[in-house]
Amino acid sequence: MSKDKSAKIATPQAVRGTQDMLGDFADRFQHVVDRFEHVRRLYGYKRIEVPVIEPTAVFARSLGETTDVVSKEMYSFEDRGGEGVTLRPEFTAGIARAYITNGWQQFAPLKVATHGPLFRYERPQKGRYRQFHQLDAETIGSDSPLADAELLVFADQLLKELGVGEGVTLTLNTLGDAESRDAWRTALVEHFMGHRGDLSEDSLARLDKNPLRILDSKDPKDRPIADSAPDIDAYLTNEAQDFFAAVTAGLDAAGVAWERNARLVRGLDYYRHTAFEFVTDRLGAQGTVIGGGRYDGLIETLGGPATPAVGWAAGIERLAMLLDADVIDNRLDAVIAVEDDGQLALAMKALTALRGSGFSTEIVASGSPRKRFDKAAKIPAHALISIGTRDGESYINIRGDSERTIAAKAIVQAL
Known part of the structure; x- marks a missing residue:
């Protein structure tokens, strides 16, 4: 089957x-x-x-x-x-x-x-x-x-x-x-035993094994009894x-x-x-x-x-x-749009240089070249880098004005 x-x-x-x-x-x-x-x-x-x-x-x-x-x-x-x-x-x-x-x-x-x-x-x-x-x-x-x-x-x-x-x-x-705790525990057991008939089922189970836990019981039935129990200070x-x-x-x-x-x-x-x-x-x-x-x-x-x-x-x-909403900046440092497949080698060189310098970078190099810029622009990033050909020459255009963008621009322009 x-x-x-x-x-x-x-x-x-x-x-x-x-x-x-x-x-x-x-x-x-x-x-x-x-x-x-x-x-x-x-x-x-x-x-x-x-x-x-x-x-x-x-x-x-x-x-x-x-x-x-x-x-x-x-x-x-x-x-x-x-x-x-x-x-x-x-x-x-x-x-x-x-x-x-x-x-x-x-x-x-x-x-x-x-x-x-x-x-x-x-x-x-x-x-x-x-x-x-x-x-x-x-x-x-x-x-x-x-x-x-x-x-x-x-x-x-x-x-x-x-x-x-x-x-x-x-x-x-x-x-x-140990001495303080033992003395306090004895006093607590004596106190809780005096109210045994009013304790919740869970607190009754704790009375023999774990009486201190009754102090932080969330059961409303236990709260008046727990609140009136002796503090440890008298036994320190x-x-x-x-x-x-x-x-x-x-x-x-x-x-x-x-x-x-x-x-x-x-x-x-x-x-x-x-x-x-x-x-x-x-x-x-x-x-x-x-x-x-x-x-x-x-x-x-x-x-x-x-x-x-x-x-x-x-x-x-x-x-x-x-964490506050603005604590995490999820934006990449840069995104590269390859607008001409003939410039892919240059784009890869820029990508490698940026990542090697510690800049988080993504590249958009698939699909229609005419749509790559718009696709890249939708990716949250500090810098948008477009690489293509103009008048027969390769060109690089970088948009963004953060400190990271300025530093990324220097790296790319040095290629």
């Missing part, structure tokens, strides 16, 4: 909420990546690559079996060898695994950065996809509050370089050291207070504005000290564009030695959506 080659390819449920990119948004996406690569080099962060696919245990142990990411959102399956594998839902766990398995302790403190695709099965919405992309920066092996401050200054500079710093607020909290040790003060002093010295959010938490036990989010109201409900914190216990959870670490991640799509 023959197959109908014209039949459309059905989109399976698993990949709905993914995206194809072309043109303007693809350029915005790349602009975010380019600025990130520029800033991470300024701050001395080494480029790192980790696999898209990892053993499921890497994420189950790092993210926690009871979290929504592990229980509901991960793309996990058995490979042909019967091993459980998962498409990475985040970067930090894979980087921590690489740090352990490759013996990178010798390089500590290690500052690394990466970007690429991640995968989570969740309800697609504005700025959130099932295959999405993140920027990621980590400092592993440093217990200094200056490492936290540097990462936050890095993130702040990235936002400014992208031109999206206006309207984005850095919110900051401390989770304290002197050491924890000093650490947070050093982080905020570093931000103040660097001129980075911040606001305290005493309800900003991280539910898993390996998080310590600094927790932060850069938030905006320009993306609807999904307002976090950069988020992170200190995770001093993660590498130990994965079987490595006790290792302090701090990091953040940022959604590339979300940052691209925040």
Whole structure:
């Protein structure tokens, strides 16, 4: 039976909420990546690559079996060898695994950065996809509050370089050291147990395993209970207070504005000290564009030695959506219209010279010679170069008045 080659390819449920990119948004996406690569080099962060696919245990142990990411959102399956594998839902766990398995302790403190695709099965919405992309920066092996401050200054500079710093607020909290956190956790459990009958079903499930997560519950039923819960400040040790003060002093010295959010938490036990989010109201409900914190216990959870670490991640799509309309100039530097096939060699020589000098250039040399100029004029470019024959001699005419046009003109006229 023959197959109908014209039949459309059905989109399976698993990949709905993914995206194809072309043109303007693809350029915005790349602009975010380019600025990130520029800033991470300024701050001395080494480029790192980790696999898209990892053993499921890497994420189950790092993210926690009871979290929504592990229980509901991960793309996990058995490979042909019967091993459980998962498409990475985040970067930090894979980087921590690489740090352990490759013996990178010798390089500590290690500052690394990466970007690429991640995968989570969740309800697609504005700025959130099932295959999405993140920027990621980590400092592993440093217990200094200056490492936290540097990462936050890095993130702040990235936002400014992208031109999206206006309207984005850095919110900051401390989770304290292990002693502070344990004391606070005990007080929270006592508080929530006193309101057990009024909590939502999700918060009841979190009460035993992950009580801090009740603090950021979005369920209206939980909000009065969460809002009346004790803050961590009453339980902070002197050491924890000093650490947070050093982080905020570093931000103040660097001129980075911040606001305290005493309800900003991280539910898993390996998080310590600094927790932060850069938030905006320009993306609807999904307002976090950069988020992170200190995770001093993660590498130990994965079987490595006790290792302090701090990091953040940022959604590339979300940052691209925040860019101003005029941030990306999609115009070519030049487009060449070949109005006489007899001058094709000259046109190719001009094309090669311009591209070799770093000028983005396209050539129109097909179809009717009389229509090529009009066709070239429709291509967005700073300079329109027409090459043809007049009175038996070759001629070159260049239109445009930008600095790039003037420079391109000098190159072409020198041929």
